[in-house]
Amino acid sequence: METVLDIRSGWIPAHEGESGDRVFRSGDGRHYAKLAKGARAGELAGERDRLGWLADKGIACPEVVAWRQNEHGACLIMSAIPGVPAVNLSGPDLLMAWRSMSEHLAAVHALAGDGCPFDKSLSTMFTRATKVVSRGAVNPDFLPDEDKDMSGQDLLARVEAELPLRLAQEAASLVVCHGDPCMPNFMVDPATLRCTGLIDLGRIGVADRYSDLALMLANAGESWSNENENENETKEAFDILFSTLKIEAPDRERLAFYLRLDPLTWG
Structure with missing residues (x-):
């Protein structure tokens, strides 16, 4: 190599x-x-x-x-994008950087009218998940503890049962998504705690914005899992993210759906 x-x-x-x-x-x-x-x-x-x-x-x-x-x-x-990955920040510092990070993600989502040629739609990602499951390639490390004992076929069937509803919702919520907005992919100035940019954009494409929001929130939650006041920080981050993206009535079940789908698309 x-x-x-x-x-x-x-x-x-x-x-x-x-x-x-x-x-x-x-x-x-x-x-x-x-x-x-x-x-x-x-x-x-x-x-x-x-x-x-x-x-x-x-x-x-x-x-x-x-x-x-x-x-x-x-x-x-x-x-190179200057700064440090957000995953390296302490819980309190991550919360300080969170609004700026949310603004950077919102800027990507705002590209929806620019004719993005890349497809990351729900139907495309479900097809990808089907192939991953058929190969037996689901990585158990990407699954939450409560799902690790489930077979790939059962995990896929659970997602498929929700497809009609989620496809209907997606039609009204298509934007350009980062595709993997996890904490290692946000760069932050450690002095100012302002986001300096986004990296690892190999999955960018047109998709339901909830697919991005679910991953960003879930991955950030790991940074607060051992912090005091974890529940308050998570709630504040949730409110900041949805207010930044001007979503007045967040759909938690829709977020949960994309967290069930995403682990099946890697492999």
Whole structure:
């Protein structure tokens, strides 16, 4: 894989994501390189294309610097977004940054009228979930404890039972979604606690905005799970997010539906 990226030229290993992609940081910290092989190379090309589409949309996100591909895999080199991932913040600091993070997500959702060519609709994601389940590829680490003993087929059937209702709701609520707005994908200035941008945009596409909101809230809740006043912080974050997106009557059952679907779409 290193033949796609010359690691002798000052690239430093950063981390390996849940997808298995390897990430390197340039020595000066100005760029990141993401490496993928096999089928993941196609997924990485999708992230490249999405970043290209976002380039003139006013969204704070990485810019594509270079793309390399050969028989060993693919490499996407991107500009770095300053700050630290929101997942690294303490519970109180995360709450301080939350409104700014919500505003960044709202800016992505506001792109709905810009002709986004990428589809992340419920029907598309359910088809993806069906394929993941049929391969027996559901990752139990992505499931809540109460679902870990359920079979993939039972998990899928539970989602399918709600499809007619959720498809009808989606039709009136389609926006451009981030697709994976979890805490590692929001960058925050640790001094000002203002969001500086969004990363990992390989799943951006037109979808029900509730699919984004469910993931953002659930993942943030993990940051407050061991904090005092957890219940108050979670409620305040919930209120801030929905007021920022101007949703007057949040639908908690709809949020729960997307949390049941999402773990089935990775694999």
